Amino acid sequence: MVEFDRSVLGKEFCLGTFPVTREHIREFAEAVGDLNPLYIDEEAAQQGPYQGIIAPPIFYDVFRAEEATLPDPKVQFGKVSFNAGQRCEFFRPIRPGDTITVKTKIVDVYEKTGRSGPLVFIVRETSYENQRGETVLVVRQSMVRREV
Secondary structure, eight states, rough: OOOOOOGGOOOOOEEEEOOOOOEEEEEEHHHOOOOOHHOOHHHHTSSTTTSSOOOOGGGGGOOOOOOOOOOOOOOOOEEEEEEEEEEEHHHHHHHOTTTTEEEEEEEEEEEEEEETTTEEEEEEEEEETTTTTTTTEEEEEEEEEEEO
């Protein structure tokens, strides 16, 4: 069994609360080169399925608190760490005027043997809620640690 700090398993940590503006959405859409009218053109967006501007799906990546510390299970294994993938489940669009609260928790730590030898997976789940307490998005991410 791999050694790690089990006290963080399932414990939710708030990473911050972030206001969303029309300008934030426009700047993000322009920065990633996605000029979909639903993100930048109020008149066109009014005619769309959401009756107004929404944020691009990957907009959630801007919600990072500089001072927030992610929960760390302090896994006692491996010298190399890398992202093993993530799955996003979208429930509601993010809109101008929303205030998004981001919470994260470690949901699992487990061992597995791969082609390169033993691996330890750390699974984190991050939820994004709007000011009405509605979940807009859940991201489940796996990180892997291995010896080399």
